[in-house]
Amino acid sequence: xxxxxPDRPPGAVMAAALLGLALFAAPLVGLLARTPWSRIxxxxxxxxxxxxxxxxxxxxxxxxxxxxxxxxxLAWVLARWEFPGRSLVRGLVLLPMVLPPVxxxxxxxxxxxxxxxxxxxxxxxxxxLLPFSGWGVVVANAFVATPFLVVTVxxxxxxxxxxxxxxxxxxxxxxxxxxxxxxxxxIGPSVGAGVLLAWARALGEFGATVTFAGNLQGRTxxxxxxxxxxxxxxxxxxIALSLVLVAVSLAVLVVLRDRWWRSx
Amino acid sequence: MTPAPLLRFLVCTALLLPGCAAGGTAGEHVLVFAxxxxxxxxADLAEAFExxxxxxxxxxxxxxxxxxxxxxxxxxxxxxxxxxxxxxxxLIVEAGEAAAAxxxxxxxxxxxxxxxxxxxxxxxxxxxxRAELLIGLCAAQVPCGDFGRQVLAAAGIVPExxxxxxxxxxxxxxxxxxxxxxxxxxxxxVAASRRVEGIEIPNRFNVEASYPIVVLAxxxxxxxxxxxxxxxxxxxxxxxxxxxxxxxx
Amino acid sequence: xxxxxxxxxxxxxxxxxxxxFRLDAxxxxxxxxxxxLLGPNGAGKSTMVWAIAGAIPLDEGRxxxxxxxxxxxxxxxxxxxxxxxxGAVFQDVLLxxxxxxxxxxxxxxxxxxxxxxxxxxxxxDWLEHFGLERLAHLHPARLSGGEAQQVGLARxxxxxxxxxxxxEPLSALDVAARGHFxxxxxxxxxxxxxxxxxxxxxxxxxxxxxxxxxxxxDGAVTHAGSPDDLRRHPETAYAADLAGVNLLTxxxxxxxxxxxxxxxxxxxxxxxxxxxxxxxxxxxxSIHARPPEGSPxxxxxxxxxxxxxxxxHARVQVGDPLPLTAEITAGAFRELGITGxxxxxxxxxxxxxxPG
Numbered sequence: 066x067x068x069x070x071p072d073r074p075p076g077a078v079m080a081a082a083l084l085g086l087a088l089f090a091a092p093l094v095g096l097l098a099r100t101p102w103s104r105i106x107x108x109x110x111x112x113x114x115x116x117x118x119x120x121x122x123x124x125x126x127x128x129x130x131x132x133x134x135x136x137x138x139l140a141w142v143l144a145r146w147e148f149p150g151r152s153l154v155r156g157l158v159l160l161p162m163v164l165p166p167v168x169x170x171x172x173x174x175x176x177x178x179x180x181x182x183x184x185x186x187x188x189x190x191x192x193x194l195l196p197f198s199g200w201g202v203v204v205a206n207a208f209v210a211t212p213f214l215v216v217t218v219x220x221x222x223x224x225x226x227x228x229x230x231x232x233x234x235x236x237x238x239x240x241x242x243x244x245x246x247x248x249x250x251x252i253g254p255s256v257g258a259g260v261l262l263a264w265a266r267a268l269g270e271f272g273a274t275v276t277f278a279g280n281l282q283g284r285t286x287x288x289x290x291x292x293x294x295x296x297x298x299x300x301x302x303x304i305a306l307s308l309v310l311v312a313v314s315l316a317v318l319v320v321l322r323d324r325w326w327r328s329x
Numbered sequence: 330m331t332p333a334p335l336l337r338f339l340v341c342t343a344l345l346l347p348g349c350a351a352g353g354t355a356g357e358h359v360l361v362f363a364x365x366x367x368x369x370x371x372a373d374l375a376e377a378f379e380x381x382x383x384x385x386x387x388x389x390x391x392x393x394x395x396x397x398x399x400x401x402x403x404x405x406x407x408x409x410x411x412x413x414x415x416x417x418x419x420l421i422v423e424a425g426e427a428a429a430a431x432x433x434x435x436x437x438x439x440x441x442x443x444x445x446x447x448x449x450x451x452x453x454x455x456x457x458x459r460a461e462l463l464i465g466l467c468a469a470q471v472p473c474g475d476f477g478r479q480v481l482a483a484a485g486i487v488p489e490x491x492x493x494x495x496x497x498x499x500x501x502x503x504x505x506x507x508x509x510x511x512x513x514x515x516x517x518x519v520a521a522s523r524r525v526e527g528i529e530i531p532n533r534f535n536v537e538a539s540y541p542i543v544v545l546a547x548x549x550x551x552x553x554x555x556x557x558x559x560x561x562x563x564x565x566x567x568x569x570x571x572x573x574x575x576x577x578x
Numbered sequence: 579x580x581x582x583x584x585x586x587x588x589x590x591x592x593x594x595x596x597x598x599f600r601l602d603a604x605x606x607x608x609x610x611x612x613x614x615l616l617g618p619n620g621a622g623k624s625t626m627v628w629a630i631a632g633a634i635p636l637d638e639g640r641x642x643x644x645x646x647x648x649x650x651x652x653x654x655x656x657x658x659x660x661x662x663x664x665g666a667v668f669q670d671v672l673l674x675x676x677x678x679x680x681x682x683x684x685x686x687x688x689x690x691x692x693x694x695x696x697x698x699x700x701x702x703d704w705l706e707h708f709g710l711e712r713l714a715h716l717h718p719a720r721l722s723g724g725e726a727q728q729v730g731l732a733r734x735x736x737x738x739x740x741x742x743x744x745x746e747p748l749s750a751l752d753v754a755a756r757g758h759f760x761x762x763x764x765x766x767x768x769x770x771x772x773x774x775x776x777x778x779x780x781x782x783x784x785x786x787x788x789x790x791x792x793x794x795x796d797g798a799v800t801h802a803g804s805p806d807d808l809r810r811h812p813e814t815a816y817a818a819d820l821a822g823v824n825l826l827t828x829x830x831x832x833x834x835x836x837x838x839x840x841x842x843x844x845x846x847x848x849x850x851x852x853x854x855x856x857x858x859x860x861x862x863x864s865i866h867a868r869p870p871e872g873s874p875x876x877x878x879x880x881x882x883x884x885x886x887x888x889x890x891h892a893r894v895q896v897g898d899p900l901p902l903t904a905e906i907t908a909g910a911f912r913e914l915g916i917t918g919x920x921x922x923x924x925x926x927x928x929x930x931x932x933p934g
Contacts, residue, residue: 179463180507196508197463197491231633233674234659236738237689251675261602278490280468284492294495297468299397307438 077280090229100308101301107296108299108305116283117306118289124199134283136263139211140218155219162212167206169208170276178202186295201278202272202285203220206267212267221255222248265317269310337403357385357553358404358453362397364436365496366473366515367540370506370573371411377569378560385553393471393496401426403544411542411561413437414472414485418541426549431541434561435575438535439473439480440512441528442504454530456511457481459486464521465500468493473500477513483534501525520574540575585609585644587741587773588883591629592638597601601625601797607741607773614784615777617794618816623777624669626794627745630775631666632659644740644772660689665739669746669777671730673718679729682706686736702735708721710731724755727921731766742767742774748783757853757933782855782932785809793817811901824863824902826856835876839900844875844926855932862906862928865894866921868912874923881919885911896922 074082100106106116143155177184179193188194195201225248233247234240249256264270271289278285280294288306295303335476363371369389375387390397393414394524401407402424412418418431447463457464466488467474474493481488491509494500497518503509505524515538519527543562544554560566567577579747586608601622607613617623622634628634630641632649632831635656641649643664648657665686673682684701688694705711710728718726729746729823732743747763748756764787767774778784784791785805792815793801800814801807809816827835830850835843837856852904870877883897892911894904914920 127768174503174506174508176507178506194463227667228670228672229674231628231631231673231686232666232668235631235633235662235664235666236733237660237662238685239658242688246677247674251674253676260474265402267644275495279465280494281490284491294468294470294493297393299400312400 077300084151085087096304096307098310099300104301105305106306108302109309111302113286113291113295113299113302114306114309115280117286117288118309120199120202121288124202124206125264125267127203128210128267129260130301131203132211132263132267133208133256133260136211136259137218138215140215140222142221143215144222159212160214161209162216166209166224166270166272168272168275170205173205173273175278186248196277197281197285199278199280199284202274202287205273206270209270209273210263210267214256214263215260217255217262220254221252225251239241260315261320265314268313332335356366356383357550359385359387359408359550359557360402361387361389361409361411361557362405363389363391363409364394364397364412364427364472364540365391366413366496366517367435367466368498370517370575371433371520372572372575374561377565378557381560381565382556385556387557389391391498395471396496400488401547402559404547406547406549407545408550409542409547409557410545411540412472412503413538413540414475415539415541416429416475417472418543421543421545428544428546428548430542432558432562433539433569434542434566435540435577437515437517437538437575439476439513439530439538439542440516440519441511441530442501442522442525443511443528444464444507444509444520445502445524445526447526448507451511451528453528454481454484454486457490457513458486460489462510464488464490465492465494466508467491467497467500467513468495473497473513473515476538479536479562480513480530480534483536484531496555500518517574523561582829585773585911587643587775588849589626589630589641589642590639591626591636591641593629593634594637595625599797602627603792603794603797603799605775605792605799605802609772611764611789612776612868613786613792614788615770615775615791615792615794616784617779617783618886619779620796621796622797623779623866625777626836627666627743627777631664631743632657632662633766636818651737658822658926661739663689663737663740664743665734665737665741666743667727667730667734667745667747668748671718671719671726673729673733675718678708678715678717679721682718682729683733683736686733689737704732706734707911713847720911722755723751724759726785727751727759728762731763735766735770740772742770742772744774744776746778747777748778748780754933757855765789780824781823782857786827786855816916824856824858824860826858826900830854830855834924840898841878843924845931847931848929850933852934857930857932858902858924858928860893860903862924863902863904864923865904865906865911865914868921869921870923872923873925875926876924876929877921880922882917896920 098178100116119196126317139158143158174181176182179185179188179196180309229251230243230247233243238246252278271293274287276289280286280290288310288317292303292306361371371389371391375389378387379385394414394417397410398412398417398420401410401421410421421427421430428523441454443449455460466477469475469478470547494503497514500512501514501522505510505522518529519525542558544551544558548554570577586606588606590604601620603622603626605613605615615623615626615869623693625634625882631717636649636651638651639649640651643662648662649655677685680698680701680747680894684697687704689695689701702710702711703715708728710732712724712730712876715723721729727750731796738911748759760783761786767787776787788805791801791803791805791808792799795814795816828835829852833845833848833885835854835856837843843856845865876901879895880899885892885894887908892906892908894906894911896902896904
């Protein structure tokens with residue numbers, strides 16, 4: 066590790082690394098050992114599983130879209146504009162990453178619930194309500210997922226040599242063309258990684274969702290919620306759904322190989 | 330120190346596992362798993378018990394009875410289990426985790442809870458079928474949810490819930506905050522909260538929840554645990570339970 | 579006093595950078611003229627370029643191009659960079675790495691209302707005009723230094739700009755490629771009708787490409803004039819150092835270089851072959867009243883054309899057959915008493931040879 070060619074790490078490093086690997090591998094092995102393989106087909110095609118899968122996929126993808134639409138401009142402002150209080154704003158944007166998700170869900174209720182700061186006037190005026198609806202799930206998921214995208218994209222923007230955008234401007238590109246043709250493509254891999262991370266986070270979200278959007282099969286019950294409820298009674302469904310979540314997460318990580326971290 | 334206590338001490342301080350007594354010398358420590366609806370009552374009971382018997386410290390951990398049951402079956406180091414229904418207790422007994430025969434120490438029934446002021450003008454069980462109201466139940470897998478569905482079935486009403494909350498406390502909080510118009514919760518929950526009102530359910534539809542309690546077979550301090558259970562069933566204990574709205578057998 | 583031009587570039591640029599540095603420079607570039615901005619690193623040359631291009635805002639000053647006001651701090655006028663119609667070759671070229679060569683050129687061609695499709699088609703034609711069509715589908719990472727510079731130049735000219743800005747266009751090239759590219763660049767510059775502003779720190783580039791030289795030191799202009807002016811009358815130590823250097827072009831073979839003086843110069847490099855660039859420092863040239871003896875291999879007879887003393891030094895210009903600027907001590911010059919015929923000697927080892 067001290068030369069120019071990668072070789073085997075020293076023994077102590079290997080030992081610690083293997084211990085770390087065990088931390089991740091053991092629960093997965095435990096899960097696989099308890100899986101009711103003969104029943105898994107019927108469980109995964111039952112109404113609880115299919116409803117939960119459908120809601121999870123739709124809401125997580127929608128949340129990832131929201132995270133992208135709002136997160137990229139946020140990252141841009143944080144990376145490119147020096148304004149007073151910038152650190153504070155960045156802290157605010159990253160808060161959902163450190164906040165316990167249930168607390169986040171409660172806070173969302175106090176803002177957008179029926180008696181919420183913003184939710185109440187909107188409800189009184191239009192009858193529109195986020196809690197207990199699929200859109201509520203999307204909002205809760207977007208709340209926890211967006212910071213991941215902001216962090217990734219902001220770092221990419223900071224590392225981007227600003228002279229390329231200046232060159233694009235001098236050579237005739239207006240601000241929008243420079244953003245679309247120069248900035249975005251050059252940070253493309255990072256944006257992709259950020260979107261993937263946000264989506265994976267949204268897929269696994271539980272605390273904020275159950276607190277804000279509630280739990281109703283067929284409407285707001287996502288896979289993590291279904292697993293939690295199923296654990297108390299129908300073990301097999303819980304394990305089968307967990308396996309699906311694990312498989313999806315693994316797929317995300319495989320796609321997020323080293324390649325995605327390459328920058329121009 | 331001999332190896333075994335030393336190892337236990339190291340493991341306990343390193344991992345801060347619940348149920349680790351502080352070196353095992355400062356006094357007994359009893360861990361009670363109790364149903365969510367027993368939260369306030371058992372807080373009172375624990376305080377009163379510690380005042381009467383200073384050598385024993387009682388920690389109460391509440392949650393959905395079914396979740397607690399699962400934890401006990403997976404080996405959680407609880408000393409006492411108080412469930413909100415007989416079904417969960419039966420599973421504990423069948424698994425051989427009960428040190429003795431469970432005893433019913435309290436009873437509860439359900440009421441309709443609405444936010445203070447009853448803004449949606451709920452009058453009875455019939456409102457649970459109205460789609461335009463925001464209705465909450467407990468998840469079917471927890472006792473409160475099971476009872477709630479029994480009540481509605483008895484009344485011949487097909488409910489239109491907007492959420493099946495994972496435990497009764499979560500349901501109650503949403504009603505208190507006005508996020509829900511009505512829900513089915515325990516009588517004791519309504520009694521404990523100043524921000525909800527209760528609407529009676531006709532007796533012929535209502536269910537009676539029986540709360541059994543037992544010392545667990547895996548307890549490391551069966552005597553202290555037994556002392557606590559005895560206190561719960563004593564005159565003092567019953568008075569505390571009644572004060573919180575339970576009926577006592 | 580600056581003459582008012584209705585064509586060409588006129589720029590008075592004042593920019594304050596955070597570390598206390600202040601750029602305050604005035605520069606005029608008429609049409610069909612190449613002005614070279616010469617200066618040491620940190621003098622503010624790149625700042626000047628980016629300010630003229632509009633990427634850095636002016637603190638004070640005024641920039642006009644072809645009669646259009648691009649920037650006038652006092653009057654509150656500011657034209658955004660894309661609308662200034664400037665073609666720029668940037669330091670490090672800055673080809674967009676995610677676009678092909680054709681894509682890079684097409685980007686510049688999009689200035690105005692052309693559609694993407696038409697820009698792409700025009701890019702193909704443009705690259706053919708430059709002889710670069712074989713590179714069209716390559717990404718910048720696959721290009722050699724010289725190829726990248728050519729593409730950068732093609733991209734700069736593609737938008738049919740009113741002003742050509744080149745920031746250290748040759749610095750990214752290795753020495754061998756530089757000569758070839760410099761000649762090619764000179765050709766393109768000559769073909770560009772508008773004003774051309776070239777930034778460099780290399781005096782050889784400056785003298786070979788410039789119609790006028792402006793020396794920038796520490797944020798201020800210390801000299802503006804023709805290259806010969808600079809050579810004869812350097813005003814600062816830096817200017818003197820780079821200006822006085824004698825530059826000759828010639829053809830080398832077997833240790834001899836033909837510089838068009840009627841006699842070959844002996845150099846220390848026997849391997850040099852073909853077009854070369856020779857530099858002779860003024861202090862490496864000795865002047866004698868009578869034919870000198872000793873080691874110098876290059877000795878010839880010439881006449882003093884002019885001389886100036888400044889303090890302890892004298893700068894002596896000698897004329898045909900090979901005009902050079904020499905620097906000797908003032909005392910030595912007085913002793914020699916030379917006013918006309920003299921002999922000049924230069925050691926072969928003192929002549930620096932570069933491929934030209």
